[in-house]
Amino acid sequence: MARGPFGYAVIDVETTGLASRRHDRVIEIGVVHLTPAGEVTGEWTTLVNPERDLGPQHIHGVSAADVRHAPTFADVAGTVIELLRGRVVVAHNLPFDVGFVAQEFARLGAAAPLRRDLGVCTMAEAIRYLPQAPRSLAACCAMADIPLNGHHDALIDARACASLLRHYLDLASPADPWRDLLHTAVRTPWPHLPPTGAPWVRRGVSADRDGHFLARIVDRLPRVPHPAAADSYLALLDQVLLDHHISASEADALVTLATDLGLSREDLNRLHHDYLAALAEAALADGVVTVAERRELDLVATLLDLSSTAVDEALTRSRDEKVPAVQRFRLAPGDLIVFTGEMDGGRDAWEARARQAGYVPHPTVTKKVRLLVAADPDTLSGKARKARAYGLPIVTPDAFSCMIG
Incomplete structure (x- = not known):
C-alpha cells in the first residue's frame, strides 16, 4: 500500500463496545489513503485479537473463529503508525475512532497524536456540506449517493467515509478547507514502534484455514488404540458434541488430544464409528428410533465426516453386537454453570432459566464448575480460556436450552 507523507488517512474501527477507557477494545481496523485532492491511493485492513470476548457480535458480525487467527494490536501498532504518520486522520465520528486507537497505543506506553483538532470528522462536517442529512454514516452516504454495502465492516465503512470526504472536497472546490491540517500533519511527530511484519487477517479466514479437523491428523500406520487413549478421546468428543x-x-482441542495420544486417522475413524454405535444403542433402548433421534444420529455422522450409510450400519451393529460403552456427559441438580457473552434476552434471563432447571449460576469459572454457556463457543473471554484449561464443556445458549428441555 502506498504510504506517501501527504494526504488523508481515513480510518474506521469495530470494537467490543463503547467504553475505550475501560475494558473495550478494537477488534477490526480499516485504513484508506487519499491524496489532498481526494484520490484513493491505497487501503489496508485487519481483524485484531482483543484477547477478550467480542461484545455485541450481532452488530459488528465478527466471529471469534476468525479473530483467533488475527494479530493483537501490539503486533500491528508499528504498521498503523506508518499508515497514519504525516496524514490528516479522518473518520465518521472522529472522537470515537481516534479515541479507541489512541487508547490502544496508550496500553503499549505510546502517546499517539490522535486528537480531534488534528483530524476531520465527516459526521461533524455534514452540517456544512450535507445540512439536511441525519448524522449516521449510512444516512450521509445515502444523501450523497454513495453506496454502503456491508455496514460495520471496518474497511467498507472506511471506504464509504473516504468517498464522503471526496464529496465534501468536490463541494468545497476550488477552496481547500483542510490545507492547514495537511501541513500540520507532515510536521507532527509520532512514536517509533517498528512494524513486526504480522500478516493482516480478514473476515472469513477461519473458513479458508480451518477444514475438517480430521484433515489435520497425521496419518500413521493403523493400530488398535490403547483403551485409556480411546476413553480420553471419546470423553472429549462427547463434550464437544x-x-x-x-x-x-x-x-483444535480434538486435534491436540489425538496427536498427544498418538491416534491415527484410522484410529479416529474407528472411534467415531464406536461413538455413533453407542448413540444408536441408546436410541434403540426403548425399541423405537424417533424422528428426533434419527436426526441427531445423522447430524453426528455428518459432523464426524462419516459416510451416508454410517447411521444404518450403527443401528444394525447395536442390535447385533455389544458396542463399546461411552461415558456420556450429564448435568445433575445443583451443578454450577457459568454464562459469558451477550445473549439474546440478557444473561440474567438465562441464569434464571438455569435456576428453574435446578442448576446454580456461578460468576466465575473454577474447577467445580460443570459447564460454560457462551454466546460464541470460540469466545476469547477470560472465562472461556479458563474453561478450556480445565477441560470444561462450552455450549451455546441454544444448546443449553435443549439440554434443560
Whole structure:
C-alpha cells in the first residue's frame, strides 16, 4: 500500500463496545489513503485479537473463529503508525475512532497524536456540506449517493467515509478547507514502534484455514488404540458434541488430544464409528428410533465426516453386537454453570432459566464448575480460556436450552 507523507488517512474501527477507557477494545481496523485532492491511493485492513470476548457480535458480525487467527494490536501498532504518520486522520465520528486507537497505543506506553483538532470528522462536517442529512454514516452516504454495502465492516465503512470526504472536497472546490491540517500533519511527530511484519487477517479466514479437523491428523500406520487413549478421546468428543456443533476451538482441542495420544486417522475413524454405535444403542433402548433421534444420529455422522450409510450400519451393529460403552456427559441438580457473552434476552434471563432447571449460576469459572454457556463457543473471554484449561464443556445458549428441555 502506498504510504506517501501527504494526504488523508481515513480510518474506521469495530470494537467490543463503547467504553475505550475501560475494558473495550478494537477488534477490526480499516485504513484508506487519499491524496489532498481526494484520490484513493491505497487501503489496508485487519481483524485484531482483543484477547477478550467480542461484545455485541450481532452488530459488528465478527466471529471469534476468525479473530483467533488475527494479530493483537501490539503486533500491528508499528504498521498503523506508518499508515497514519504525516496524514490528516479522518473518520465518521472522529472522537470515537481516534479515541479507541489512541487508547490502544496508550496500553503499549505510546502517546499517539490522535486528537480531534488534528483530524476531520465527516459526521461533524455534514452540517456544512450535507445540512439536511441525519448524522449516521449510512444516512450521509445515502444523501450523497454513495453506496454502503456491508455496514460495520471496518474497511467498507472506511471506504464509504473516504468517498464522503471526496464529496465534501468536490463541494468545497476550488477552496481547500483542510490545507492547514495537511501541513500540520507532515510536521507532527509520532512514536517509533517498528512494524513486526504480522500478516493482516480478514473476515472469513477461519473458513479458508480451518477444514475438517480430521484433515489435520497425521496419518500413521493403523493400530488398535490403547483403551485409556480411546476413553480420553471419546470423553472429549462427547463434550464437544453436546451442542451438535464443533467450534474452531473444539476442533483444535480434538486435534491436540489425538496427536498427544498418538491416534491415527484410522484410529479416529474407528472411534467415531464406536461413538455413533453407542448413540444408536441408546436410541434403540426403548425399541423405537424417533424422528428426533434419527436426526441427531445423522447430524453426528455428518459432523464426524462419516459416510451416508454410517447411521444404518450403527443401528444394525447395536442390535447385533455389544458396542463399546461411552461415558456420556450429564448435568445433575445443583451443578454450577457459568454464562459469558451477550445473549439474546440478557444473561440474567438465562441464569434464571438455569435456576428453574435446578442448576446454580456461578460468576466465575473454577474447577467445580460443570459447564460454560457462551454466546460464541470460540469466545476469547477470560472465562472461556479458563474453561478450556480445565477441560470444561462450552455450549451455546441454544444448546443449553435443549439440554434443560
